[in-house]
Amino acid sequence: MATSLYVGNLPFTSSQSSVEALFAQHGTPISVNLIMDRVTGRPRGFGFVEMEDNDARNAIAALNGTDFEGRTLRVNEAEKRPAPRRW
Secondary structure, three states: OOOEEEEEEOOOOHHHHHOOOOOOOOOEEEEEEEEEEOOOOEEEEEEEEEEEEHHHHHHHHHHHOOEEEOOOOOEEEEEOOOOOOOO
């Protein structure tokens, strides 16, 4: 089963491939999605990485609080989005 990880405080210069390479050191990333600003098209400094459960736990333990390109990463399990409210 796969787990989605929230990755915060990413440098604005990070690329999808650099984040994928970082997480690949701790397992196999299934997907990497860096969030971009809709207006400027520049990275917003956070994203999501999907990994198998065991790999995700290893990545959280190894990467949360570590330095990546000059910034301290925040890595934890992503919270599920609440279902949209229906009136």
